[in-house]
Amino acid sequence: MKINQTINTNSETICLPDTKFPRIVIIGGGFAGLALVKKLKHKELQVVLFDKNNFHQFQPLFYQVATSALEPDSIVFPFRKQINGYKNVLFRLAEVEEIQPSSNTLITSKGKIHYDYLVLATGTTTNFFGMDSVAENSLGMKDIRDSLNIRHMMLQNLEEAAITCDEEERDSLTNFVIVGGGPAGVEMAGALAEFCKYILPKDYPEYPSSIMKIYLVEANNMLLSTMSDKASTKTLKYLKDLNVKVLFNESVSDYDGSQVTTKSGKTILAKNLIWTAGVKGLFPKGIDEKNIVKGNRIKTDDNLKVEGYENIFAIGDIAAIITEETPKGHPQVAQTAIQQGKYLGDTILKLINDEPIKPFEYRDKGSLATVGKRKAVADLGKFKFAGYFAWLLWSIIHLLSISGFRNRLMVGFNWAVSYFTYEKSNRLIIRDFKPKSSINHTNK
Amino acid sequence: MKINQTINTNSETICLPDTKFPRIVIIGGGFAGLALVKKLKHKELQVVLFDKNNFHQFQPLFYQVATSALEPDSIVFPFRKQINGYKNVLFRLAEVEEIQPSSNTLITSKGKIHYDYLVLATGTTTNFFGMDSVAENSLGMKDIRDSLNIRHMMLQNLEEAAITCDEEERDSLTNFVIVGGGPAGVEMAGALAEFCKYILPKDYPEYPSSIMKIYLVEANNMLLSTMSDKASTKTLKYLKDLNVKVLFNESVSDYDGSQVTTKSGKTILAKNLIWTAGVKGLFPKGIDEKNIVKGNRIKTDDNLKVEGYENIFAIGDIAAIITEETPKGHPQVAQTAIQQGKYLGDTILKLINDEPIKPFEYRDKGSLATVGKRKAVADLGKFKFAGYFAWLLWSIIHLLSISGFRNRLMVGFNWAVSYFTYEKSNRLIIRDFKPKSSINHTNK
Numbered sequence: 001m002k003i004n005q006t007i008n009t010n011s012e013t014i015c016l017p018d019t020k021f022p023r024i025v026i027i028g029g030g031f032a033g034l035a036l037v038k039k040l041k042h043k044e045l046q047v048v049l050f051d052k053n054n055f056h057q058f059q060p061l062f063y064q065v066a067t068s069a070l071e072p073d074s075i076v077f078p079f080r081k082q083i084n085g086y087k088n089v090l091f092r093l094a095e096v097e098e099i100q101p102s103s104n105t106l107i108t109s110k111g112k113i114h115y116d117y118l119v120l121a122t123g124t125t126t127n128f129f130g131m132d133s134v135a136e137n138s139l140g141m142k143d144i145r146d147s148l149n150i151r152h153m154m155l156q157n158l159e160e161a162a163i164t165c166d167e168e169e170r171d172s173l174t175n176f177v178i179v180g181g182g183p184a185g186v187e188m189a190g191a192l193a194e195f196c197k198y199i200l201p202k203d204y205p206e207y208p209s210s211i212m213k214i215y216l217v218e219a220n221n222m223l224l225s226t227m228s229d230k231a232s233t234k235t236l237k238y239l240k241d242l243n244v245k246v247l248f249n250e251s252v253s254d255y256d257g258s259q260v261t262t263k264s265g266k267t268i269l270a271k272n273l274i275w276t277a278g279v280k281g282l283f284p285k286g287i288d289e290k291n292i293v294k295g296n297r298i299k300t301d302d303n304l305k306v307e308g309y310e311n312i313f314a315i316g317d318i319a320a321i322i323t324e325e326t327p328k329g330h331p332q333v334a335q336t337a338i339q340q341g342k343y344l345g346d347t348i349l350k351l352i353n354d355e356p357i358k359p360f361e362y363r364d365k366g367s368l369a370t371v372g373k374r375k376a377v378a379d380l381g382k383f384k385f386a387g388y389f390a391w392l393l394w395s396i397i398h399l400l401s402i403s404g405f406r407n408r409l410m411v412g413f414n415w416a417v418s419y420f421t422y423e424k425s426n427r428l429i430i431r432d433f434k435p436k437s438s439i440n441h442t443n444k
Numbered sequence: 445m446k447i448n449q450t451i452n453t454n455s456e457t458i459c460l461p462d463t464k465f466p467r468i469v470i471i472g473g474g475f476a477g478l479a480l481v482k483k484l485k486h487k488e489l490q491v492v493l494f495d496k497n498n499f500h501q502f503q504p505l506f507y508q509v510a511t512s513a514l515e516p517d518s519i520v521f522p523f524r525k526q527i528n529g530y531k532n533v534l535f536r537l538a539e540v541e542e543i544q545p546s547s548n549t550l551i552t553s554k555g556k557i558h559y560d561y562l563v564l565a566t567g568t569t570t571n572f573f574g575m576d577s578v579a580e581n582s583l584g585m586k587d588i589r590d591s592l593n594i595r596h597m598m599l600q601n602l603e604e605a606a607i608t609c610d611e612e613e614r615d616s617l618t619n620f621v622i623v624g625g626g627p628a629g630v631e632m633a634g635a636l637a638e639f640c641k642y643i644l645p646k647d648y649p650e651y652p653s654s655i656m657k658i659y660l661v662e663a664n665n666m667l668l669s670t671m672s673d674k675a676s677t678k679t680l681k682y683l684k685d686l687n688v689k690v691l692f693n694e695s696v697s698d699y700d701g702s703q704v705t706t707k708s709g710k711t712i713l714a715k716n717l718i719w720t721a722g723v724k725g726l727f728p729k730g731i732d733e734k735n736i737v738k739g740n741r742i743k744t745d746d747n748l749k750v751e752g753y754e755n756i757f758a759i760g761d762i763a764a765i766i767t768e769e770t771p772k773g774h775p776q777v778a779q780t781a782i783q784q785g786k787y788l789g790d791t792i793l794k795l796i797n798d799e800p801i802k803p804f805e806y807r808d809k810g811s812l813a814t815v816g817k818r819k820a821v822a823d824l825g826k827f828k829f830a831g832y833f834a835w836l837l838w839s840i841i842h843l844l845s846i847s848g849f850r851n852r853l854m855v856g857f858n859w860a861v862s863y864f865t866y867e868k869s870n871r872l873i874i875r876d877f878k879p880k881s882s883i884n885h886t887n888k
Contacts, residue, residue: 013609014607015606015607015608015609017650053873054599054603054871054872054873055872055873071515071517072872073515073872076872078647078871078872080647080648080871081647081871084646084647087649090650091606092603092606092607093600093603093604093606093607093873094607110604110607111607155498156537159498159536159537160537160554162459162535162536162537163458163459163536163537163538163554163555164459165457165459202528203522203524203525203528204524205531206461206534406861413857417850427498427522427524427525428498428499428516428517428520428522429497429498429499429537
């Protein structure tokens, strides 16, 4: 495949240095986009990375920011620091609004840009499945701002609870409902339960320790349904030991900001609702509707090329390679994203050099989830185990996966302090809490 | 002085535990309020601290947060962590809106509360001296949110500059004007100049290093006018060495967000304007107008009691003890605030026990200001010196003054990394930048 370079500088308003190499534009610097950038550094390509943030986010630890265990700066990493020294890579802070495949052009919030190759790595956002009342009053967990909003919702409501003399009001301010029994929901529930056990009695001596109730609502009849039965059973036990109330076969149908209503008609008074029960792809308009599949993902061939286009690719959570073996596409996790980013980097270089390419193959390296302190569950191939060792493994893997030496040091330091003292980082309400998720409703 | 305890629980909506001791309400947990709280811990008083934030702020290092040298969590400290174990001290997160001295009542954003003694320690906010165009388009530096807003303004404008092809637009995005040649302005200018020298070339290799221009505008003919001539002269030299353009005898008269106009008619293109040229007292309504003096401060007697009231006191930046020796009151600095907080703690305890009291005496422990890296000026009594040793002293004193062991460790760690590597913490745009200061315009 050869694509002629047809840069028309007149139509561009995003300023870029001149180059004799083809330009590859990557939208989104998550796990997939960043893995791709690293593969393409120092190559004969002009790589332009667009993101609406100036930093990469390490999503697996969002729940620790939400519960004040870590500060946001430890788990996000600026793109410009990442690409220091990558002379062929440029970062531009802008939101891409539209793709015009006929002219190989992107329309961004800051102007137009021409591409020779385009890679969509825009990821997913929270899916409230059309329930506006829930979307308006609850918080998702798909952006570092969501994590900060959860933290501030929690701390502000605990402060309000210290002020009110009305017991029912106080209960609703200190009750938490987490929807979704996947890894995000389980880890959040565990961390909240730890907060309740160790931090609450110290910071709020005026409350009884039983005051903060945590509910985990799961539509299915098991937690961590993508993991083994053993992982699921152990997780349930750990959460129950931490006094988390797990409701199976229940889903939330309505939420007015104070009262959660489930499909079966149950009601829970709670001013804190955290939604981890679904995601949907998020990408700019312009991709042919026929390529958009369930969960708002983009159907690609087994080289991650979007069908019907010669030079548009999709990787990470939004990409769906639908085959007989993977009728729902690959799992929407960091592992898939990183493997697809690396694969596509190699593949594009081969395409440019007219070398033969192989289809993408996913290697499942296993799954881990942590439940509160010093407990985790692990499925690593045939090895399925739970407890302290799984937690240690979880900690080491996550620590090594974080971008940047400084960040690793900060997270390690905070975890070490927390391990020995049960103390957490400063519990600060700096952002003004907005009772809305950062969800973008423009996609279906 | 004896004041009968007249708590009428019916009129209260802020929930507080019953007590047989008199209640002292402190509004504001800055240097003054916190020093007072520490003096009153474990005493036979119910101490209620109100603040609109849940944390104490270490103002002297705001400029380091603004320039990404430190993260906010290192220099703010939660009140609840501070008062852990102070059994007679309660914290309530609320904004006090009105004082009703006739009934010893406060009206807060969260309900009413009765006091036996009231202490105003609400500090100051940025004073734009009625220039609305400046207030609307520039940023002050009196709250941790201001520091974060400055950081985000700066990083967003540098990103915009990478996108535009228009040179004039790029200049205005990368030019900085700092108004006010006091310690805040000088330290901010020095830190920005360091950013320009060491960080800009690494993060933005696309720019020439000369691109970011820094102007410091001072209405008088000297910098750091409250310090010695030696400090002032050295500071000017250090700033010039860092390429900061210092304009004396100039003040800003208008600013539209892009162009700064000075009183003499000079114009500077700059989308970044930081205002450190004035403060004014900020406190709830209800204090008799005749007690309010220049700079919106509250006139007190030499025991810090507000004239005309038996049980209302003021400490810190808003308090003005006006005598022949101190016709303008004491300097509005951390030292004064801490000394007044400690003094008032002792004095109130003596008043309650009908013991004799002495007037407040201020002890000037000296002044320090840092200019960029490894340079500072110091006036310590007869000893006036400048350079590396002054900087070392500045660093040690500030490190020891920060609340909390964890915070000291974080700041020390960041400074050590920065000392050896010129690297700074993660430069993140997490808050959405709002081009307005957090100024409250309700006070005169």
